[in-house]
Amino acid sequence: MSGASAAGDPSEAPRVTAAVLAGGVGARMGGARPKQLLPLAGRAVIERSIAAFCDAPDVDDVIVLMVEDHLPEVSEMVEHGGLAKVSAVLPGGPTRTATSTAALRALDTRDGRDLVLLHDAVRPLVSQRVIADCVAALTEAGAVGTAVPTADTVIEVERDTSGSQTLRAVPPRESLRRMQTPQGFRLDVLRRAYDRALADPELAATDDCGVVLRYLPGETVRIVEGDESNLKITNPGDVEVAEMLLRRQPAARVP
Ligand SMILES: Nc1ccn([C@@H]2O[C@H](COP(=O)(O)OP(=O)(O)OP(=O)(O)O)[C@@H](O)[C@H]2O)c(=O)n1
Numbered sequence: 001m002s003g004a005s006a007a008g009d010p011s012e013a014p015r016v017t018a019a020v021l022a023g024g025v026g027a028r029m030g031g032a033r034p035k036q037l038l039p040l041a042g043r044a045v046i047e048r049s050i051a052a053f054c055d056a057p058d059v060d061d062v063i064v065l066m067v068e069d070h071l072p073e074v075s076e077m078v079e080h081g082g083l084a085k086v087s088a089v090l091p092g093g094p095t096r097t098a099t100s101t102a103a104l105r106a107l108d109t110r111d112g113r114d115l116v117l118l119h120d121a122v123r124p125l126v127s128q129r130v131i132a133d134c135v136a137a138l139t140e141a142g143a144v145g146t147a148v149p150t151a152d153t154v155i156e157v158e159r160d161t162s163g164s165q166t167l168r169a170v171p172p173r174e175s176l177r178r179m180q181t182p183q184g185f186r187l188d189v190l191r192r193a194y195d196r197a198l199a200d201p202e203l204a205a206t207d208d209c210g211v212v213l214r215y216l217p218g219e220t221v222r223i224v225e226g227d228e229s230n231l232k233i234t235n236p237g238d239v240e241v242a243e244m245l246l247r248r249q250p251a252a253r254v255p
Pocket residue numbers: 021022023024025026027028029036065092093094095096097099100119120121122123232233234
């Protein structure tokens with residue numbers, strides 16, 4: 001799918017950009033530095049995430065949206081880490097949504113038929129199969145998410161003023177999935193969704209596919225199978241889990 005930008009010539013393959021979202025501070029993880037900078041089997045978490053998209057044949061270029069205080073460190077990592085597809089290292093925003101829209105702004109001059117894959121920097125074990133499936137899905141849909149089934153029964157609760165929780169609903173498990181990233185979009189779709197979303201004072205999103213679903217209700221959001229190993233490093237202990245998963249991978253890039 002890779003190729004020059006689709007600007008103007010419909011016969012050209014759309015350009016595919018990965019945007020690695022790394023603007024978070026890692027409050028749940030704790031620690032002095034954002035968790036995307038933690039070492040994972042000899043390489044930083046974020047470096048592994050960037051490298052996965054640099055290694056992906058379908059991806060033409062990669063932009064990184066990082067916590068502003070740590071931009072020099074990531075720029076240095078890119079320069080010395082052979083991450084040649086990285087075209088920009090830019091500041092993230094105060095929320096994940098703000099970082100997603102910062103990525104959109106960075107792609108302002110791209111043709112609307114070009115594609116963007118938004119990926120959590122703290123999902124360093126994303127596979128080449130998932131990346132390829134996301135890009136392939138965008139040949140027939142304007143949006144795509146990556147998701148895995150849930151082994152637990154997922155419930156809906158309500159919380160009273162004292163904070164105690166009661167069970168409100170048990171959605172049928174067969175229709176439930178746990179969303180991951182990458183989440184991919186044709187740029188014109190994501191632009192239209194965020195144009196509407198950012199005009200909504202009630203906007204509260206934890207991902208990007210949900211923004212398209214809510215603000216572009218007619219748009220198909222395809223879902224491709226993720227991997228249980230595509231975990232989001234969130235809490236203490238998650239890096240150790242990722243290290244174990246990484247060492248089990250057949251072609252482990254260790255380091
Ligand atoms: N303002 C933000 C917040 C989050 N993210 C990114 O979104 C991904 C998933 O977010 P999460 O796991 O919540 O990371 P943090 O927000 O850093 O974690 P916490 O909520 O514990 O602070 C991460 O790669 C994170 O860097 C971002 O780009 N910009």
